Amino acid sequence: EAVRKADARRDEASGVAAPAATAADAPFKTKLKPLWGLEHNPKADVVMSLGFGYTQRGFARFVSTLRRTEFLGDIVLATGPRFRPGVEDYLRGENVLAYPFTYTKVAKKGRRRLLNTPMGCVLTNWYADGDKREGRPLSYARYEMYRTWLSFYEPTSWAMVFDFRDTFFQRDPFTLVDRSPKAPNLHLFAENRQVKTVGICPFNYGWLGCWGKETPKRFSNNSVVCSGSTMGSVPALKQYTERMVQEMDKMKCYRKGAESDQGYHNYLYDTGELARLPDVRVTLNEQGHGVVNTIGAMNGYRVPAHMKGPLDTKWKIRDPEGYILNNDGTRSPVVHQWDRFYKEVFRFIDGLAKKRMVDLNKKSAAGG
Numbered sequence: 001e002a003v004r005k006a007d008a009r010r011d012e013a014s015g016v017a018a019p020a021a022t023a024a025d026a027p028f029k030t031k032l033k034p035l036w037g038l039e040h041n042p043k044a045d046v047v048m049s050l051g052f053g054y055t056q057r058g059f060a061r062f063v064s065t066l067r068r069t070e071f072l073g074d075i076v077l078a079t080g081p082r083f084r085p086g087v088e089d090y091l092r093g094e095n096v097l098a099y100p101f102t103y104t105k106v107a108k109k110g111r112r113r114l115l116n117t118p119m120g121c122v123l124t125n126w127y128a129d130g131d132k133r134e135g136r137p138l139s140y141a142r143y144e145m146y147r148t149w150l151s152f153y154e155p156t157s158w159a160m161v162f163d164f165r166d167t168f169f170q171r172d173p174f175t176l177v178d179r180s181p182k183a184p185n186l187h188l189f190a191e192n193r194q195v196k197t198v199g200i201c202p203f204n205y206g207w208l209g210c211w212g213k214e215t216p217k218r219f220s221n222n223s224v225v226c227s228g229s230t231m232g233s234v235p236a237l238k239q240y241t242e243r244m245v246q247e248m249d250k251m252k253c254y255r256k257g258a259e260s261d262q263g264y265h266n267y268l269y270d271t272g273e274l275a276r277l278p279d280v281r282v283t284l285n286e287q288g289h290g291v292v293n294t295i296g297a298m299n300g301y302r303v304p305a306h307m308k309g310p311l312d313t314k315w316k317i318r319d320p321e322g323y324i325l326n327n328d329g330t331r332s333p334v335v336h337q338w339d340r341f342y343k344e345v346f347r348f349i350d351g352l353a354k355k356r357m358v359d360l361n362k363k364s365a366a367g368g
Contacts, residue, residue: 018042024242025151031128034076034097035126045073045174048149050117050142052080056090061349063094063338064356068287069172069333073157076149077164078142091361100128101145106135116181116251119259120219133249139261140248147241153234160222161237166296168349170323171333173231173291183298184275184283186232186240188269189294189336190223192287195307197268198222198295207263208270210253219270225284227265229336232280239277243268289328296337297325312339322348 019042021029035038047066051059051217063075074097081100082090091098101122117257120135126145133141146161158177172183178184198204199220208216232240268274274282287294298315312318323331324338324345338345 004056009076016042019154021151024238028148029128030148030149032099032101032126033098036092038095039148040076040097041074041155042152043155043157044266045070046076046149046155046159047073047162048076048146048159049162049164049167050078050138052078053085055349056086059090060353060357062164063091063096064353066141066169067094068243068356069169070171071169071174072087073174078145081314089293093364099145103141105137108334119254133223136248136252137254137259137261140254143241143244143248143261146246147238150234150238150241155233155235157234158231158232159234159237160231166339166353167229167236167334167339168338169334170331170352173333176291176333180234182281184281185236185289186274186280186281186282187230187283188225188265189229189290189292190225190284191297192261193223195303196224196225196300201302203260204266206266207253207258207260210251210263211267213230215267215311219266220353222266222270223284223286225266225269226294226296226336227260227262229294229334231291236280239280240274243273243277274337292336293323293324293326293332293334294336296340299340311344
């Protein structure tokens with residue numbers, strides 16, 4: 001049934017005109033198009049991420065767990081032009097809008113310490129007039145990609161941007177969105193403040209130091225706001241991504257050794273910059289609340305041993321079927337940073353993906 005509905009949604013997208021380009025869209029215009037002749041559905045909700053170089057299993061943990069929730073919107077990924085065995089057919093079968101971006105690495109520094117995203121990157125085929133920015137972490141450049149993709153969607157659509165490798169889905173997050181006129185339209189998600197605040201974490205404290213040594217002191221008791229998951233209406237996310245890119249262009253924190261995009265994310269939230277964006281109503285969801293449950297800090301290597309433990313017996317946030325729960329006992333729609341509990345949950349995640357794959361194989365065998 002989920003596959004049938006997805007097919008219907010793809011048919012609906014065919015021939016639907018994209019919104020007219022605006023002046024704000026122009027700096028982010030790309031010359032690339034999705035592979036395999038697939039098209040954006042301007043009326044759909046959309047999930048976006050930077051995901052390249054993974055095996056089919058790695059892609060399935062993100063894509064197939066999302067499709068299994070009966071999410072019928074667009075999935076847009078910056079995949080690069082080359083795929084491991086089986087991946088291209090898999091992504092095409094899941095109707096993923098895959099962008100074959102390329103980049104060259106101009107900096108001498110190696111990979112980031114925390115995430116496998118290269119430093120010092122210039123996008124070589126994204127912009128029609130060439131990439132005018134200096135080499136920067138690919139984790140920065142993804143915000144330019146997000147802003148590009150958002151221009152293909154109507155103002156009534158909602159979007160989510162994610163880290164790819166450590167995210168999986170248990171429920172369709174968009175079904176829980178309050179889209180009423182006065183409700184928040186930009187959702188941020190915090191890490192567990194019981195074990196991690198800005199002042200406790202040397203990484204987050206250091207990244208905020210890009211704005212001066214007093215800045216992390218000022219916000220030391222604040223929750224760490226994770227930049228790996230953000231949700232909002234298309235208009236609100238456009239403003240958010242533009243503001244992130246603007247601050248990155250201004251500060252260039254990677255020159256000071258603060259290479260993470262999370263410093264910008266926290267700075268703009270903590271200083272109230274995001275709240276001051278026109279028509280943006282931002283809210284911070286603490287860990288265990290909202291549509292994204294960011295669990296990584298609960299098993300961080302700097303957390304004292306007596307404060308760590310399994311998700312079920314220590315934290316008591318798994319149900320008998322293995323699903324991870326929010327604080328109110330409901331299943332978390334999205335789980336982020338699951339890999340910090342890899343041995344506990346990878347079989348469960350792969351099981352969710354496998355069930356979706358069985359549906360796809362049945363469809364293929366039937367000639368669908």
